[in-house]
Amino acid sequence: MQAASGTTTRHQPESGLSRTTTLIFAIAAGLSVANIYYAQPLLGAIARDFGISLGAIGLVVTLTQVGYALGLVFIVPLGDLLDRRRLIVSQGVLSIIALVAVATARTEWVLFTGLAAMGLLAVVVQVLVAFAATLATPAERGRAVGMVTSGVVIGILAARCVAGLLADVGGWRAVYLTSAVMTAAMVGLLMRVLPHNPLPGSTESYAGTLRSIPILFLRDRVLLVRGLLALLIFATFSTFWTSLVLPLSTVPFNYSHTQIGLFGLVGVAGAAAATGAGRLADHGLGQCMTAVSLALLLLSWGLIAFLPSSIPLLLIGVILLDLTVQAVHVTNQSIILGRYPKARSRLVGGYMVFYSIGSAIGAGAATMAYGHAGWRGVSMLGAAFSATALLTWAGTRHLPIGSETMECVDGL
Template identity: 45%
Template sequence: MLMSAATGLAVAGNYFAQPLLDLIGRELGVGSSLAALIVTAAQGGYALGLILLVPLGDLMERRRLAVSLYAATAVFLLVSAAAPNGTVLLAGTALTALTSVGAQVVVPFAATLADPAERGRVVGTVMTGLLLGLLLARTASGALSELGGWRTVYWVNAVLMALMAVLLRTFLPRLGGADRRLSYPGLLRSTVAMFRYEPLLRWRAGIGALSMASFSVLWTAMTFLLVRSPYGWSESSIGLFGLVGAAGALTAMVAGRLADRGHVQIVTGAGTVLLLAAWLAIAAGAHSLFSLLTGVIVLDLAHQAILNSTQNVLYALRPEARNRINSAFMTSFFLGGAMGSALTSLVWAHSGWTGVCVLGASLSTGTIVLWLLERLTANGSAAHQDDVPTPVASTANSRS
């Protein structure tokens, strides 16, 4: 439960700005396009941290790595809290996101400690915390902005992250890296090599990236929709939508239990179909609150099902390289999110809510196509796996 809370708190800092974009833009004197880049900076910084920092979990003592990243995140949150202009806020947001990948050190940490027969449930529990943090960050930021302005949430989260660093240092067991023979450059090369040697990782990275892009399209554009007619909501009211999305986060635990029972492919396939179906309701949400609520719940449910089922598939591939596989997948995943946010700001400016919904539906359709292609090539990929050599890291005898 501590690890679940830790992941949620770490990832929350990357999403505080979403319901506050209009408010931040007015106070710092920046336009809506630049305000939307705050979300892109968070996702881009997170993706960079995933590829540069998360693989260190296969090399370093993992508790020390996690605690160091949580402490650094607390410092960078203070930079955002004190930002005098949009440029400093963008820098603080990117640096906070870079080190908040400590959450993605904790998730494979939990998978490693878990019994293999219960790995799906354990990962589902920890990921539920992460996803609740992601979604409830919007609710918390909206409420705290009403009390003390948009900076308040950054001050509060900085204190909580510092406290979490202390708790993780106190209660987590020591867990060394899997292969200390690897150099850092060799570690990064080995992470990239995972795409070459693991076809399943390639398929799942594509599915995850498109799913996260679709997810980000909704949550980035929703603020711009809800502050305008016919809604005209305040920042705190917009933040309450995080409570709606939180219902979908519970899917992670259900998906994990289904994965433990061997139904992981069914969960993924159903998730891709529901992801597309959600956009039909979201499109009607321009003038119907009920349709918007329904679409948000279904989209979050589908997104979490895809993510959790994919993690259960990938964590079983190479236990000794779990952090590198997680790094490779999650980098693709959050790059997809950054792409979705960036495209949303452009599409909204030119085509409004209709264009946003077409974009989201197109990305969701891509997840269905990739999942079907993965299933069609599964037998050939399995046969190919038997003949694939083990990737080489820094020396000829070092396994990736």
């Protein structure tokens, strides 16, 4: 059976994915994933508007994350069965509806339903990653995945700052209305540039496709190791960004939420700089890039630990942390997407489940660490996650990570 990556249509250029189209993919991914994170600096305003207690308002964040997790499992794998162009455009249109519903909500029921739907549909970013990997030639796959993934990370980091600024100007509803308008413009652009999918990569049923996801990761040690690395690096990432507000919002800093949000822009510089990781992976340097990045990730916590005595060292640590997390993330995806071309969507969905678990673990553990040992406890926790990731790589570095394309993944 011919691999899907080898099938082309008149809609797909032989030269692969152009830089302009890749950039559009990245912008679309960043806009979509930002919808999940806009709510975090807006919780107080939303609670006051609806008369929701501060203890219950956390449900806003929970619902979007639960929706996102469900989308990873049940929507992203559809990219292996359906025309990805139609799937992406449909998710974009439904996202506009969900955003408008949240922005105009007058009852808690509408608000919560809209937020859950918004999280569910935000997984379009992973469909975009898989589509970019399919359209790109093997020699440029890492570069394409790196650029699109950088758009995702930049969207996450910039969302809090953008939401705070828009809310200061027009209230929290303006954030979601603005996003709805931008999403509508992006859907129109995507309809012009997205090619139709090549022939579907799988003849399996939907249920069979879902069942194959854990089997793929359990049978292929490279996939499993890269999933574990994703869990650990995003536990590290979440440990830092979840707990940063705690010391900065108290003495001696007493920073506002907007000021704290600006730290996310510092992280954007690091995330953007990591796009080159994909190019190195394209040249067979994935293992080397992983090792260097994980070592520098551990080093970053030595700089981050200087808070509150040195903000400059903290900022250098932030850039280094986001740079290395993004570099490993891009390398991971470049490696796994090259192994089973016909199962790219389900591979991305399964891989991102590890990401979600790691993010949840990091967020929960970070607040407990800060409560027991302050910022020193947070730094030790982040360093522990980083060291575990480095040891995991060292113990499995003998595994070959080159493309080992299987001719058929149906019936796994």
